[in-house]
Amino acid sequence: MIYSFDEEVAKIVGVEAAVILDKFTWWIRHNEANGKNFYEGKYWTFNSTKAMEKMFPFFNMWKIGRITKKLIDDGYLVTGNFNKLPFDRTLWYTLSEKGEQLMKYACHDFAESQSDALQKCKMSSSENAQPIPVPTNNKNNNSSIGNDEKLQKDAEYEGLFAIFYNAYPKHKGKVAALKAFKKLKPDQALLDEILKALEWQKQQEEWKKDRGQFIPNPATYLNGRRWEDEKEAVVSQEEDYSYAGADGFWVKG
Numbered sequence: 001m002i003y004s005f006d007e008e009v010a011k012i013v014g015v016e017a018a019v020i021l022d023k024f025t026w027w028i029r030h031n032e033a034n035g036k037n038f039y040e041g042k043y044w045t046f047n048s049t050k051a052m053e054k055m056f057p058f059f060n061m062w063k064i065g066r067i068t069k070k071l072i073d074d075g076y077l078v079t080g081n082f083n084k085l086p087f088d089r090t091l092w093y094t095l096s097e098k099g100e101q102l103m104k105y106a107c108h109d110f111a112e113s114q115s116d117a118l119q120k121c122k123m124s125s126s127e128n129a130q131p132i133p134v135p136t137n138n139k140n141n142n143s144s145i146g147n148d149e150k151l152q153k154d155a156e157y158e159g160l161f162a163i164f165y166n167a168y169p170k171h172k173g174k175v176a177a178l179k180a181f182k183k184l185k186p187d188q189a190l191l192d193e194i195l196k197a198l199e200w201q202k203q204q205e206e207w208k209k210d211r212g213q214f215i216p217n218p219a220t221y222l223n224g225r226r227w228e229d230e231k232e233a234v235v236s237q238e239e240d241y242s243y244a245g246a247d248g249f250w251v252k253g
Helices: 007-013 015-033 049-055 061-073 097-105 114-128 139-167 174-183 188-201 205-212 218-223
Strands: 077-080 092-095 241-243 250-252
Touching: 007 015, 007 097, 015 061, 015 092, 015 097, 049 061, 049 139, 061 077, 092 097, 139 174, 139 188, 174 218
Parallel strands: none
Antiparallel strands: 077 092, 241 250
């Protein structure tokens, strides 16, 4: 994968932060181009620490966290939480106004003045109406864009998987479960469907007895598309039997 940064941005925030900020900007612009993750008047991206380690294999998780926190503290990035479930703490990121100005400025060479560069960048963005530049025929550039999209998609899948795995009543075979989950190419709608099915499936006697011994492993559940099972009615004794009268006998209703 090809990593890049603008030298003028690096002069302001440092090389390591410039590399990470460049990727954040790419993901945000990618979502903007595809009309995804629009909240509070801005486009956002979200990533887990594990996913970011894969995207930046030359940084460890502590360095990624430190650099990202500094970009937030210095006012270039802002965070949000737009997760549907209250226990999901995945952070979302977007550029602040300060960050937007920095990355707009970075899209030009600096043979001209900063004000001219900013104005031309703004005009170019408006005229082209494309937040992501059209890729050239260069094989390396195409490969880099493809890798970025795959990593972004993996990050989205892992974020959705974390919600599923937390809700599933049996935590076993997590790696196999993640692999099965990604094969589904899930989105929020599919996750909602699975979570809805789990609400009634967790009430089944078969899943409750013997301390959950008969609950399928999460990978088995996903590979078998068990959320599509027909819902079984849970019938109470009061619904299934009726009282016969003064003699005190219950008879099948």
